Amino acid sequence: DADVTQTPRNRITKTGKRIMLECSQTKGHDRMYWYRQDPGLGLRLIYYSFDVKDINKGEISDGYSVSRQAQAKFSLSLESAIPNQTALYFCATSDPQRGRGPGELFFGEGSRLTVL
Amino acid sequence: QKEVEQDPGPLSVPEGAIVSLNCTYSNSAFQYFMWYRQYSRKGPELLMYTYSSGNKEDGRFTAQVDKSSKYISLFIRDSQPSDSATYLCAMSARGNYQLIWGAGTKLIIKP
Secondary structure (H helix, E strand, O other): OOOEEEEOOEEEEOOOOOEEEEEEEOOOOOEEEEEEEEOOOEEEEEEEEEEOOEEEEOOOOOOOEEEEEEOOEEEEEEOOOOHHHOEEEEEEEEOOOOOOOOOOOEEOOOEEEEEO | OOOEEOOOOOEEEEOOOOEEEEEEEOOOOEEEEEEEEEOOOOOOEEEEEEEOOEEEEEOOEEEEEEOOOOEEEEEEOOOOHHHOEEEEEEEEEOOOOOOEEOOOEEEEEEO
């Protein structure tokens, strides 16, 4: 089983619908992240959480919200989806105390979202 | 201008060739430099990590950082078809959690 699991892997929805992307991890890491990947733009940080009670906005948080239900679970919601939110979304975890510095992220396999 | 620039490619080379992938950046505060590899339909995975300047070697892979030129490179020796992937550079300043990413270079190794 994957250490970082994202559901759904693919989703097609319509403008205005509410969408939730879920992420769960078995790595035991405190830090979790949601990124968005678009062609030519690389990865952009949407939200991050350093523990259950800590939620922070990233570079592009407008139009998104998150919930950290437990150490292992971090969900991303689009309250009213719009077409320019069509993208590949990644959840990631990190544990700087055990890793090789601040940047070692462990990613899920991605959730491809299409908003029509 | 983006903070980190990376040629998106694709870069196509024959098997066995030496591959050079590069990123330039503008923020002189960056201290941590990473290369991630992303296969199609997969999440990125850390390939190489360096702190400050210098070289780091791991098997067929060598990462170089030239802070004076604000330029980082990843070299792949004896390239294999299994190296075909998108390579993303990422970097951050000391004490800063947030990574700044390049757009990624798609690499194709032809058998």
